[in-house]
Amino acid sequence: MEIIYRGKRVRGEFAVKKVGIITITGLGNYGNRLQNYALQQVIEKITPCCCETLINKSCRLKGYIKKIIMPRKGKLSQREQIFQQFNEEFVHFSDIKINNITKNHRLQEFDCLVCGSDQIWNSDYPENDKANFGYFSPKIKVISYAASFGTDTIAQNKKKRYSKYLKRMAAISVREEKGKELANQLTGREDIYLHLDPTLLLRAEEWKKIEKKPKLYDGGNYILKYFLGEKDSKINQDIEKFAKANKLTIIDVISQDSPYYNIGPSEFLFLERNAEVIITDSFHACVFAILNERPFVVVERKEKIITGCTDIHCTGFGGHCRITDAEIRKFCGNLYQAIWYDLSEFTEIHCRSDRTVFHYVWNYFHEGH
Numbered sequence: 001m002e003i004i005y006r007g008k009r010v011r012g013e014f015a016v017k018k019v020g021i022i023t024i025t026g027l028g029n030y031g032n033r034l035q036n037y038a039l040q041q042v043i044e045k046i047t048p049c050c051c052e053t054l055i056n057k058s059c060r061l062k063g064y065i066k067k068i069i070m071p072r073k074g075k076l077s078q079r080e081q082i083f084q085q086f087n088e089e090f091v092h093f094s095d096i097k098i099n100n101i102t103k104n105h106r107l108q109e110f111d112c113l114v115c116g117s118d119q120i121w122n123s124d125y126p127e128n129d130k131a132n133f134g135y136f137s138p139k140i141k142v143i144s145y146a147a148s149f150g151t152d153t154i155a156q157n158k159k160k161r162y163s164k165y166l167k168r169m170a171a172i173s174v175r176e177e178k179g180k181e182l183a184n185q186l187t188g189r190e191d192i193y194l195h196l197d198p199t200l201l202l203r204a205e206e207w208k209k210i211e212k213k214p215k216l217y218d219g220g221n222y223i224l225k226y227f228l229g230e231k232d233s234k235i236n237q238d239i240e241k242f243a244k245a246n247k248l249t250i251i252d253v254i255s256q257d258s259p260y261y262n263i264g265p266s267e268f269l270f271l272e273r274n275a276e277v278i279i280t281d282s283f284h285a286c287v288f289a290i291l292n293e294r295p296f297v298v299v300e301r302k303e304k305i306i307t308g309c310t311d312i313h314c315t316g317f318g319g320h321c322r323i324t325d326a327e328i329r330k331f332c333g334n335l336y337q338a339i340w341y342d343l344s345e346f347t348e349i350h351c352r353s354d355r356t357v358f359h360y361v362w363n364y365f366h367e368g369h
Contacts, residue, residue: 017047017050018109018110019051020051020110021051021114022056022098022113023116024120027076028083030285033087034265034288035197038197038199039117042201052094052096054094054098055097079262082262082264098131098136103137107140112140113140113143114142117147121148121149121162123151123155123162135164141170145360146174147172149174149182159186162186163186167189171360173192173194174194180193200287200290200291207291211270212269214263216263217270220249221247223242223250224277224285225252225253226285227254227280231281251271277297280297281298286298
């Protein structure tokens with residue numbers, strides 16, 4: 001049998017599977033939208049399928065981050081509209097909506113649901129519950145890919161439910177070592193996979209294809225500042241001093257009074273690739289710094305959240321990091337760690353990861369697990 005799918009000619013018994021991605025689908029967080037796009041691309045590259053992201057109505061994030069990334073009721077803000085344009089251009093969305101209460105019988109249309117990536121299992125967020133585990137019907141095959149718990153503990157009142165949800169999964173893949181440990185404790189299963197975040201599975205040249213130069217950018221040298229958590233005034237003062245001393249402007253993409261607040265994921269990719277240094281508390285900002293070989297500074301969050309930045313340093317890349325030049329070391333002091341990665345061996349890491357992910361996805365899509 002031969003089928004044309006999205007302009008490609010595909011053959012065979014497994015010509016087209018229908019795969020649903022379950023992730024956070026709010027508007028406003030760069031890493032979330034880009035990991036969603038990356039997972040879609042990787043799945044479609046591995047196996048001929050119709051891969052669609054389900055509209056997730058269950059997710060709400062608390063506190064400061066909630067204000068930034070969740071769309072308001074009614075009319076979308078300018079920033080939200082730009083993110084929506086990215087979704088329409090690059091992410092294949094299903095018209096099926098999911099939540100923690102309603103059963104949607106149309107989910108039976110999918111051959112497999114993939115939960116991930118991002119902090120879809122963070123138990124500190126009340127609405128992160130059964131929908132984010134694909135816990136709808138035992139007839140639907142569900143796996144996760146590089147999912148994150150976001151913290152090093154599970155809320156006591158959720159342990160029993162999380163255990164039940166995870167035990168039903170055909171396969172469990174997580175993003176961090178601590179996540180693997182937590183999944184093992186909750187399920188007693190030894191077959192917990194540790195995989196790279198999907199953003200790391202696309203190469204820099206693949207990301208460059210969807211980037212866009214911000215209209216505001218005039219070509220000058222700059223620091224890219226991206227903080228998801230709140231920071232004290234001392235950190236911001238240090239950044240301003242460093243920028244002034246090195247004749248750099250500061251591009252802040254998260255402060256609502258910044259002219260760069262209303263840019264989308266494609267423009268964010270451009271700014272990551274061309275920054276002199278990136279200062280962030282975001283896992284995905286670190287990822288794109290690594291892929292583009294840009295120096296970056298990791299600032300800890302006040303909130304007790306595992307961003308994944310530490311795991312980037314320790315797993316897979318630990319032998320390739322070093323402190324940057326003396327000026328940045330002096331700027332960092334004891335508060336920061338400025339790092340850049342020598343990617344001379346990164347191609348081999350990518351190839352090894354591609355093979356691992358290929359076997360994981362192929363086995364659970366096609367071999368009747």
